[in-house]
Each structure stands twice: as structure tokens, then as C-alpha cells.
Amino acid sequence: MELWFTERHTPYVKFSINVDRQLYCGQSDFQRIDVFDSKEFGRILTLDGYIMLTEKDEFIYHEMITHVPMAVHPCVRRVLVIGGGDGGTVRELVKYNTIEHIDLIEIDELVVKVCKKYLPQTACRLDDPRVHIHYEDGLKYTRRHENEYDLILVDSTDPFGPGEDLFTKEFYGNCYKALKEDGIMVNQHESPFYENDAEAMQRAHKRIAQSFPISRVYQAHIPTYASGHWLFGFASKKYHPIRDFNSAAWNVLCIPTKYYNTKLHVGAFALPTYVEDILKAVE
Amino acid sequence: MELWFTERHTPYVKFSINVDRQLYCGQSDFQRIDVFDSKEFGRILTLDGYIMLTEKDEFIYHEMITHVPMAVHPCVRRVLVIGGGDGGTVRELVKYNTIEHIDLIEIDELVVKVCKKYLPQTACRLDDPRVHIHYEDGLKYTRRHENEYDLILVDSTDPFGPGEDLFTKEFYGNCYKALKEDGIMVNQHESPFYENDAEAMQRAHKRIAQSFPISRVYQAHIPTYASGHWLFGFASKKYHPIRDFNSAAWNVLCIPTKYYNTKLHVGAFALPTYVEDILKAVE
Structure with a gap:
């Protein structure tokens, strides 16, 4: 199976990371929160679909x-x-x-x-x-x-x-x-x-x-x-x-x-x- | 229509650019050569599928x-x-x-x-x-x-x-x-x-x-x-x-x-x- 997280840097540019699995998905009063695990970047935190941090960088x-x-x-x-x-x-x-x-x-x-x-x-x-x-x-x-x-x-x-x-x-x-x-x-x-x-x-x-x-x-x-x-x-x-x-x-x-x-x-x-x-x- | 050029930065990371059209595609004795036109980056030259340059950067x-x-x-x-x-x-x-x-x-x-x-x-x-x-x-x-x-x-x-x-x-x-x-x-x-x-x-x-x-x-x-x-x-x-x-x-x-x-x-x-x-x- 291939699972890809994709973020649009602009309407015309996409950055995609292959993820092993989604560890968490939740909705707070303010935003959607996701955590993924990935080979290249380790764990990844996204808020409303935007990368906040990865363990690698x-x-x-x-x-x-x-x-x-x-x-x-x-x-x-x-x-x-x-x-x-x-x-x-x-x-x-x-x-x-x-x-x-x-x-x-x-x-x-x-x-x-x-x-x-x-x-x-x-x-x-x-x-x-x-x-x-x-x-x-x-x-x-x-x-x-x-x-x-x-x-x-x-x-x-x-x-x-x-x-x-x-x-x-x-x-x-x-x-x-x-x-x-x-x-x-x-x-x-x-x-x-x-x-x-x-x-x-x-x-x-x-x-x-x-x-x-x-x-x-x-x-x-x-x-x-x-x-x-x-x-x-x-x-x-x-x-x-x-x-x-x-x-x-x-x-x-x-x-x-x-x-x-x-x-x-x-x-x-x-x-x-x-x-x-x-x-x-x-x- | 959506047309996307994608380059793998690693096996687990993809970078994709929306292209308007392919202006040129050819094969030399050494490599495949492509030129695309795009909204975000202007013209793009790729060799064997890798971005060599874009007009924007x-x-x-x-x-x-x-x-x-x-x-x-x-x-x-x-x-x-x-x-x-x-x-x-x-x-x-x-x-x-x-x-x-x-x-x-x-x-x-x-x-x-x-x-x-x-x-x-x-x-x-x-x-x-x-x-x-x-x-x-x-x-x-x-x-x-x-x-x-x-x-x-x-x-x-x-x-x-x-x-x-x-x-x-x-x-x-x-x-x-x-x-x-x-x-x-x-x-x-x-x-x-x-x-x-x-x-x-x-x-x-x-x-x-x-x-x-x-x-x-x-x-x-x-x-x-x-x-x-x-x-x-x-x-x-x-x-x-x-x-x-x-x-x-x-x-x-x-x-x-x-x-x-x-x-x-x-x-x-x-x-x-x-x-x-x-x-x-x-x-």
C-alpha cells in the first residue's frame, strides 16, 4: 500500500510525503490535528493539513x-x-x-x-x-x-x-x-x-x-x-x-x-x- | 485539465509542479530532455526527469x-x-x-x-x-x-x-x-x-x-x-x-x-x- 500526505505550497505546487500510518486524527475547537509516522521524516504533526513539524527537521x-x-x-x-x-x-x-x-x-x-x-x-x-x-x-x-x-x-x-x-x-x-x-x-x-x-x-x-x-x-x-x-x-x-x-x-x-x-x-x-x-x- | 510534473526527491518525497503544457520532449544520445511551461515557475528544463532549472529560481x-x-x-x-x-x-x-x-x-x-x-x-x-x-x-x-x-x-x-x-x-x-x-x-x-x-x-x-x-x-x-x-x-x-x-x-x-x-x-x-x-x- 502507498499512503501519501500532500500539502499545497501554492495552488500549483505540491509537496508529498510517503507515510507509514496515521497515528492520530482529531478536531479541536480551533483546528484539525493529525500525526503521521513516516520513513523519511519520522513523526509529522499537521494542523489543518499544514506541516507544523517533522522529527527530521x-x-x-x-x-x-x-x-x-x-x-x-x-x-x-x-x-x-x-x-x-x-x-x-x-x-x-x-x-x-x-x-x-x-x-x-x-x-x-x-x-x-x-x-x-x-x-x-x-x-x-x-x-x-x-x-x-x-x-x-x-x-x-x-x-x-x-x-x-x-x-x-x-x-x-x-x-x-x-x-x-x-x-x-x-x-x-x-x-x-x-x-x-x-x-x-x-x-x-x-x-x-x-x-x-x-x-x-x-x-x-x-x-x-x-x-x-x-x-x-x-x-x-x-x-x-x-x-x-x-x-x-x-x-x-x-x-x-x-x-x-x-x-x-x-x-x-x-x-x-x-x-x-x-x-x-x-x-x-x-x-x-x-x-x-x-x-x-x-x- | 490538470497536468502535474513530479520529481522524487527521495523514494518517499515527491515535489510536484502544475504545468500548462509540455513545450518539448526529446531523447539525445545522453539523456531525455523536456521543457514545460508552468504558472508558478515559468519555463522548466528537466533532464531524465530531474529539474535542472526553472525561470523563477x-x-x-x-x-x-x-x-x-x-x-x-x-x-x-x-x-x-x-x-x-x-x-x-x-x-x-x-x-x-x-x-x-x-x-x-x-x-x-x-x-x-x-x-x-x-x-x-x-x-x-x-x-x-x-x-x-x-x-x-x-x-x-x-x-x-x-x-x-x-x-x-x-x-x-x-x-x-x-x-x-x-x-x-x-x-x-x-x-x-x-x-x-x-x-x-x-x-x-x-x-x-x-x-x-x-x-x-x-x-x-x-x-x-x-x-x-x-x-x-x-x-x-x-x-x-x-x-x-x-x-x-x-x-x-x-x-x-x-x-x-x-x-x-x-x-x-x-x-x-x-x-x-x-x-x-x-x-x-x-x-x-x-x-x-x-x-x-x-x-
């Missing part, structure tokens, strides 16, 4: 959303993660002893339950005593917080469906307010390649650049996301991602990584000319 | 194979291109006035004919008077040349089928010999992500590192190649790709590019840790 996304800001901010104690119910971002964060408190705001409790059961590779550290999970809407949560976090990681789905609010000007303004005076926000920033993704990326960048004094974009190779070329937004009140980056300080921590390293940290901010052009048009 | 590959070495070597006059019958690499090379002579060694005359007819975007500069096309085997050609070229670009297919010889130790040794004392060779170096590609990449790197005193690898985002994460090998007798790189000198040339820029030049050599590990294992 999730390390790239989770390392890059976490370690880039952690290597810039000199002392992160309190972190807010919006989304990220799979636990991959938390797994990277708890590698830092300086972090005292992590609030994880996941709108969909079922995502956490399913990941704890089927994706221990990412969910393995959600029970760390520093981690506090709140099942509520990320936009609403940020309205009530002020001058509280050193770092906010927006580990959201795409800007349609449950993740839509996390790409609005109001949300970025709330994050600015919820950060301390030297706080950093990093968000998953979509892809520059296919037209619709690039438009979403440009819209997000415009709103973030209007909300934060420092707003830079960095890139990673994520094979199971559309086009494989994925971006992150680095928004900051005080620290510059390169000028305030202390590679020696990060390297002495000896944090194990498979993608991130301090040379790549700098390289990731060197974007192709066509991407720079899209960003500059709204800066 | 070919600029990334052709700029990165060409401009990285051109920005390092202080004065390139004679260039050898092995493969590259589509003309994209030549199109980038002829932007440099210093280049006096380009030998293009393409084993398959039909590829050039088809590209001249259906892919003017890449083949447009094959008639430049500095370009000399030789329809012969690249390995055999390099056996007869010594101390002749400033730059060799190995713009080959994958290490199976007609391109197989261009990944051998003998071929890299021939290239070393065909280069002048400060010559540079750049080759398409496969991908680090899927297992078979990564093995081919590691084998190539081992052979190149044994043949050249300086051997570094750099990366680009090429969405229509397997995993989107593609590598190039920079092999050199004298010049280091970063230490001998003169960004100011390149920028005054005002060469128009959409992907390459001098900041990205440096960034492209900053590889993920897992890729560095694969390379170091054979250095």
Missing part, C-alpha cells in the same frame, strides 16, 4: 527561533512563548540555566495533549518546573501584561486560521508593551519565495518595523516548509542582533545544537538581494 | 556559482565551464569585462539547441564572441589542458548518468592541473539534507579536499532542488574565499544581481553545525 526551526535572541540578550530570565504547543521551543529554552520562568500561551489544549503523547521529541520538557502553560488566546494574553518579559517568541502558525491575530499591529504593540526596556521579540516570519508567502512576510515586517526601533530579519533552511527558505523576525527595543551579539559568551555555555552556531548567527542575517528589496520597500 | 543557482569566485579572484581572464549548456552560468560570466575567453564544455549538443529555442532567459548570451562551445566529454577535455584557466565552474548534473565522471578524483585532479597557479574551481556540490544527497556531497568534498589546498563549502536557498538547501564547493590553489574576498572591488563593478550580494557572500560560508560535521568527517 524540527531542530532547525526550534534552534533558530530560540538561540539567536538568547545569544544577543545578556541575561534572559522571563520568557513568553506564544503558540509553540508542540514544546520544541521550550525544549531549547530550558537548556539555559539563567531562565527562571517561561509562560507558554497555547490557544489549543489538544495540541499539547497530542504532542505529549505522540511527539516526545519536542514535548519532552513541557513538564519542566519553570514552564507555565496557559490555554488561552495569545492576543488577549498580551493585552494584560506590561514590562514583564525579557524575551517573547512568537511560535505561531501561518497568518490565517487560529494564528491570524498574531500577525496584527495590535499584537506587536502589545508585545512591545509586555517586554522590559531591553526586551527582544522573535517571530516566525513566513517565506520570501512564493508570492502569497512573500506578501504575508512583507505585511508582518511593516507592522513590526513600525512597532520596534530595531527590526531585522534572518533566514534558515527548513526543508519541509514551503520553498525551504524560511525567515524569522528579530524585533528589539535596545539590542542589535549583530552588534550586541556576544559569541564568546554563548560558546562558553556549551549548549548542544545541530543547526545553530555563532558563525551561522551572523551569516543568517545576510539576506539575498531580492529579500532585502521586499523588506526595504516597507521599512 | 534559476537566478539563485547561476548567480551563486559565478559571482562568489569572481568576487575573490582579482583578475579572471580565462574561464572553463563544464556542463552548463543552458547558458545561465555564461550569462552571469559575460557581465564581467575582464573576462576574455570562456570555454563551455557541454557533452550534449541537443541541450544547447533546446535551450536556445525554449529558454532564452538563460541561453541569451551563448552567442557572445568570448564564448566557445565544445561538444565533448568534460572529463576528457580536462585531461588535455594545463595551466590555462583562472576559473573552472563545474555546472554539472547529479553524480549519476552523464554527470557521474564530474565527481571523480581524476576529474578534480585534472581541474587542478588545468588551472593556473592561483586558479579557483567551483562546483555544484549537492545537498546536505536527504541521506543519499548528503553522501554524494561528502564523497565529493573528500575528493576535492584531497586535490586542493583550500576547500570550503557555501550554501544557497534553491527552492526547486531537493530540500531547497543546496551547496557549492569552493576549491582553490591560493585564494581564500573570505580572507581574499574584496567586497569593495566587486561592488564598484555595479553588476546587477537578485540573490548575490557581498554581505551574503560571507554569510553563505557560515554552515549549519550538522553540515560542518559531515564535511569535517572527511577533511
